[in-house]
Amino acid sequence: MRKVYLDNNATTPLHPEVKKVIVENLDLFGNASSVHFFGQESRKAVEDARKKVAALINATPEEIVFTSCGSESNNLVIKGVTCQDIYCKPDAHTGKHIITSQIEHPSVMNPLRTLERQGFKVTWLPVDKYGLVDPDLVKKAITKQTVLITIMTANNEIGTIEPIAEIAKIAREHEVYFHTDAVQAVGKMKVDVKDLGVDFLSLSGHKLYAPKGVAAVYIRKGIFVCPSLQGGHQERGIRGGTENNLGIIALGKACEIAMKNLDAEVEKIWKLREKLRKGIEDRVPEIFINGHPERVMPNTLSVTFKYIEGESIALRLSAEGIAVSTGSACASGSLEPSHVLLAIGLPHEHAHGTIRFSLGIENTEEDIDYALEVVPRVVKELREMSPLWARK
Ligand code: PLP
Numbered sequence: 001m002r003k004v005y006l007d008n009n010a011t012t013p014l015h016p017e018v019k020k021v022i023v024e025n026l027d028l029f030g031n032a033s034s035v036h037f038f039g040q041e042s043r044k045a046v047e048d049a050r051k052k053v054a055a056l057i058n059a060t061p062e063e064i065v066f067t068s069c070g071s072e073s074n075n076l077v078i079k080g081v082t083c084q085d086i087y088c089k090p091d092a093h094t095g096k097h098i099i100t101s102q103i104e105h106p107s108v109m110n111p112l113r114t115l116e117r118q119g120f121k122v123t124w125l126p127v128d129k130y131g132l133v134d135p136d137l138v139k140k141a142i143t144k145q146t147v148l149i150t151i152m153t154a155n156n157e158i159g160t161i162e163p164i165a166e167i168a169k170i171a172r173e174h175e176v177y178f179h180t181d182a183v184q185a186v187g188k189m190k191v192d193v194k195d196l197g198v199d200f201l202s203l204s205g206h207k208l209y210a211p212k213g214v215a216a217v218y219i220r221k222g223i224f225v226c227p228s229l230q231g232g233h234q235e236r237g238i239r240g241g242t243e244n245n246l247g248i249i250a251l252g253k254a255c256e257i258a259m260k261n262l263d264a265e266v267e268k269i270w271k272l273r274e275k276l277r278k279g280i281e282d283r284v285p286e287i288f289i290n291g292h293p294e295r296v297m298p299n300t301l302s303v304t305f306k307y308i309e310g311e312s313i314a315l316r317l318s319a320e321g322i323a324v325s326t327g328s329a330c331a332s333g334s335l336e337p338s339h340v341l342l343a344i345g346l347p348h349e350h351a352h353g354t355i356r357f358s359l360g361i362e363n364t365e366e367d368i369d370y371a372l373e374v375v376p377r378v379v380k381e382l383r384e385m386s387p388l389w390a391r392k
Contacts, residue, residue, distance in 0.1 A: 049252025070204030080225030159300025214247030
């Protein structure tokens with residue numbers, strides 16, 4: 001059976017060149033903090049990788065802190081900025097207000113909910129029907145108490161790209177820190193921390209063809225955050241723990257490849273995404289596309305198939321070799337409809353009938369042809385069994 005992977009926002013496969021460097025470095029066991037030869041060899045590899053990660057987002061190597069996953073990067077910033085422990089941060093900002101949106105990833109929303117329980121006030125900004133945050137609303141929400149604004153670069157479910165540079169400018173004018181969760185964006189579209197003007201940015205290896213278990217956070221030079229993982233002096237004391245040499249080398253390689261190939265890949269993937277979108281629109285009635293028509297990640301296509309359940313579609317497609325997802329991988333397994341789809345105004349039944357196709361560098365025209373052969377048939381068959389379709 002043909003296998004077509006269209007779930008690259010859940011995770012990406014290893015790039016063959018990344019796999020190669022992992023294999024080549026399997027014996028690089030030295031602790032990067034050791035002074036001897038074994039340690040220094042690892043240190044060099046880690047620092048080379050840091051340069052490559054920094055280069056991809058136009059940062060300096062000193063501004064990159066390695067972590068274990070995008071969730072950790074988000075937690076590190078949120079907890080590190082809001083920490084009011086005068087032992088680790090004598091000049092701790094005492095404001096207790098944070099601004100975010102209603103469509104963030106759980107690794108942003110959940111630490112913020114914890115802070116709410118601890119007495120912080122969080123403003124959860126609404127989004128429009130495309131999933132866009134209005135910079136004016138951000139501006140209006142800022143108070144003297146505001147310590148952090150955190151808005152994602154691109155949404156993992158619908159692909160909408162937020163007006164990050166505009167929001168960052170507002171944050172700067174009000175001297176408020178600005179963080180963006182760019183876990184879905186880095187490696188899939190151009191991301192430049194200087195152009196965006198952000199203070200913090202999260203990225204994750206397994207979304208850009210590196211393995212799971214390695215990620216990074218950009219912390220603009222001169223900003224101090226309290227360590228969320230307390231330990232040794234690794235990562236400038238911000239993130240203790242012996243460095244994951246192999247993961248970090250792999251992430252560096254993935255960033256180097258993205259830097260070289262990104263423009264060409266984006267163009268190719270966007271063409272395939274548009275072929276899939278037009279093909280579905282032409283072949284399947286009673287559907288609509290979610291997310292912004294233009295300000296959207298080149299690889300992401302969120303489609304609502306009315307009168308049937310996304311879960312059934314995803315399972316039937318999987319049986320035919322096509323991997324897609326109903327929303328974010330983190331939300332699957334829950335009966336609740338996606339908070340992102342509800343926030344853009346979809347009623348529950350439409351939110352439940354939504355499929356996310358997310359393309360990657362390995363996809364071909366033939367993959368899309370196969371999807372366009374299978375998807376309309378599966379949707380038709382499911383609708384024939386659906387009482388909602390019969391009653392419409
Ligand atoms: N932020 C966004 C927007 C994501 O899509 C994800 C993962 O799906 C994460 C954060 C979490 O990243 P990780 O899986 O590396 O913890």
